Structures are given as C-alpha cells and as structure tokens.
Amino acid sequence: MTGAQPSATREQSATGGTRTAGEPLRIAYSPCPNDTFVFDALAHGRVPGAPALEVTFADIDITNGMAERGEFDVLKVSYAVLPYVLREYALLPCGGALGRGCGPLVLTREAGPDLSGRTVAVPSERSTAYLLFRLWAADTVPGGVGEIVVMPFHEIMPAVRDGKVDAGLVIHEARFxxxxxxxxxxxxxxxxxxxTTGLPIPLGAIIAKRSLGEETLTLLADSIRASVRAAWDDPEVARPYVMEHAQEMDPAVADQHIGLYVNEFTAGLGEDGYAAVRGLLTRAAAEGLVPALGPGALSFP
Structure with a gap:
C-alpha cells in the first residue's frame, strides 16, 4: 500500500485500539530520500511475503512524540528517544540510519568563543544531535554551557547571526x-x-511494537532488509517514490543524501552499530540526559 501525506483523521485512526489479523501495519517515517529509498519496495508490495503497510509521512520530531504516546505499529525515530520507548517498542536491527562524517555542528557569530555559561539554541532536546552536543560540552566546556533554548531549526542560524543567542546547534543541510x-x-x-569512540553516529532507528509478536517482528525485519537490497539492486525503480516526496530537492542532492545515510548499517546494525547505540545512550545516561537502559533493552526480538 502506498503512503499518503498525514492528516489529522489519518493519524487519529492510527492511534490506540487493537489490530486484527491481516490488517496492514501502521508505519510512520519521514519523506526524506533515505527513508523513501529504504521503504520503496516494501511500501509498494514488491517484497514477497512481507506484511502490508499503511504509511504516514511525518518528520522525526513528530514521530518521536508518536512513539512516546505509543502511536503506530512501526516508527522511524531518533536513537535519543529509545530509552523512553523501549518498554513498548523493540529496536529493529535494520532500516535505520547511522553514518560517518555527518554530525551536527555548533555555530557561532565570532570565531572560537568559550561557550561556558553561554546561551545555545537547539532544534530539540530529544535528538541524537542534542545528546552529542551535551557529550561534547561535557568534554570541552569546563564551566558548562548556560541556557539551552529550543527553537525551530530554520530560526537557529538567523538567531545566531543576529546575536539573539550565543551559539546554535544545526544539522543536515546547514552544514553547507x-x-x-x-x-x-x-x-x-x-x-x-x-x-573519541571510533564508532559511527547513530541517527535514526526503526522501532516496532513488541506486542506484534516475535514472528511478525522477525518477518518485518527480514522484509525491510529485502527492501533495502531491492533499492540497491535497482535504484531507478525507487527514484519516482523518492522524488515524489523529496520536497523539490535536486535529484543529485537526493542521491547524495541516500549515499550518506543508506549504508551497511541500514542493512544490519552489526557489532559496530549496536556498540554505537549502546555507547551513545550509556554515556548520555551517565550525564543524566536520558534514563539508563535496562538489561536486554536493545535485544531483538
């Protein structure tokens, strides 16, 4: 089943309640090229034996909140939200985004200031970017940063430029x-x-409700892997779905986006992937930024 743009009615219908046998899995992921590339074959019924999907598109800050409220069967979320949702959801070992050379930046109006006691704008406090920033600050800002101000992503760079805040944490295209x-x-x-770790940066995770049961969770993971491989085998088949939702992005930029975020860790987290996730959340818990993970919290299924 193909996806549709989210609406209030659609989202409300996807919350709560119990699923019936054969009902499509309700999934929400972003319209970004990496997600549509990964899920193209699965969302369009081209993975034999895979569960049917009912797709809703929403940015990751929205899906993080959906996960905390227990909405939807399957969600793309930030790894930073896992400690809050792993009681109800399981981390799938595939389909997500980890990478190298793609981390968030701290920007300032002047070159090289000390951030001790300074005001820093961030797009979210429930994001990998924020956790990475706080871990960096713990290592490099002896006096500790001052006030954290959450503001919409597109307002951060103008706010830094205009002196409304001392620094800003930015992601994605702001690097350029x-x-x-x-x-x-x-x-x-x-x-x-x-x-400091030698590990990739854990960005976005795929989670699914534990109540779906081991058989369905395993089938879903296998189907996502097959969907990733199908896209790699013939990228042109996925291109219409990618570009339909890429918000007028240049095709070459979409390809770069996919190349950066769809990689070996998308097909399978592997030892380094799990180490990266565990390392991020363990360090963040030690700094009091997130709850500590319970035993076996990352196990699948």
Missing amino acids: TYQNYGLHKLADMGEHWEA
Missing part, C-alpha cells in the same frame, strides 16, 4: 549553508564522537 549567514563552525559533534 552556514557561511551564507556569516557564521563560524566552532565544532563538529560527529568528528568529536568518532574521534
């Missing part, structure tokens, strides 16, 4: 556009993470 605002890169959170 911050100089247009006359800003300076103070630090790269991904570089710090990779230098």
Whole structure:
C-alpha cells in the first residue's frame, strides 16, 4: 500500500485500539530520500511475503512524540528517544540510519568563543544531535554551557547571526549553508564522537511494537532488509517514490543524501552499530540526559 501525506483523521485512526489479523501495519517515517529509498519496495508490495503497510509521512520530531504516546505499529525515530520507548517498542536491527562524517555542528557569530555559561539554541532536546552536543560540552566546556533554548531549526542560524543567542546547534543541510549567514563552525559533534569512540553516529532507528509478536517482528525485519537490497539492486525503480516526496530537492542532492545515510548499517546494525547505540545512550545516561537502559533493552526480538 502506498503512503499518503498525514492528516489529522489519518493519524487519529492510527492511534490506540487493537489490530486484527491481516490488517496492514501502521508505519510512520519521514519523506526524506533515505527513508523513501529504504521503504520503496516494501511500501509498494514488491517484497514477497512481507506484511502490508499503511504509511504516514511525518518528520522525526513528530514521530518521536508518536512513539512516546505509543502511536503506530512501526516508527522511524531518533536513537535519543529509545530509552523512553523501549518498554513498548523493540529496536529493529535494520532500516535505520547511522553514518560517518555527518554530525551536527555548533555555530557561532565570532570565531572560537568559550561557550561556558553561554546561551545555545537547539532544534530539540530529544535528538541524537542534542545528546552529542551535551557529550561534547561535557568534554570541552569546563564551566558548562548556560541556557539551552529550543527553537525551530530554520530560526537557529538567523538567531545566531543576529546575536539573539550565543551559539546554535544545526544539522543536515546547514552544514553547507552556514557561511551564507556569516557564521563560524566552532565544532563538529560527529568528528568529536568518532574521534573519541571510533564508532559511527547513530541517527535514526526503526522501532516496532513488541506486542506484534516475535514472528511478525522477525518477518518485518527480514522484509525491510529485502527492501533495502531491492533499492540497491535497482535504484531507478525507487527514484519516482523518492522524488515524489523529496520536497523539490535536486535529484543529485537526493542521491547524495541516500549515499550518506543508506549504508551497511541500514542493512544490519552489526557489532559496530549496536556498540554505537549502546555507547551513545550509556554515556548520555551517565550525564543524566536520558534514563539508563535496562538489561536486554536493545535485544531483538
């Protein structure tokens, strides 16, 4: 079943209640090229024996909240939200996004200031970017940062430029556009993470309700792997779905996006992937940023 843009009615119908046998799995993921590339074959019924999907598109800050409220059967979320949802949801070992050289940046108006006691704007406090920032600050800002201000992502760079905040945490395309605002890169959170751990950056995870049962969870994981491989085998088949939802993104940029975020860890987390997730959440818990993971919290199914 193909996806549709979310609506209030559709989202409300996908919350709560019990599923009946044969009913499609209710899934929400972003319209970003990496997600549509990964799920193209599965969402369009081209994976033999796979469960049917009812797809809703929503940005990850929205799906994080959906997960905390127990909405939807399957969700793409930030790894940072896992400690809050793993009682109800299981982490799938595939389909998500981990990467290298793609971390968030801390930007300032002047080059190289000390952030001790300074005000920093962030797009969310429930994100891998925020956890990476706080871990970086714990290592490099002896006095500790000052006030954290949450604001919409698109407002952060103008706020730093205009002196409304002392620094801003930015992600994704801002890596390539911050100089247009006359800003300076103070630090790269991904570089710090990779230098101190040697591990990839855990960005987005696929989770599914434990109540679906071991058989369905295993089938879902196998189907997602098959969908990833189908897209790799023939990327042109996935292109219409990718570009339909890419918000007028240049096809070459969409390809770069896919190349960066759909990689070996998408097909299977593997030892390094699980180590990255466990390392991030363990360090964050030690800093009091998230609840500690319980025993076996990351196990599947």
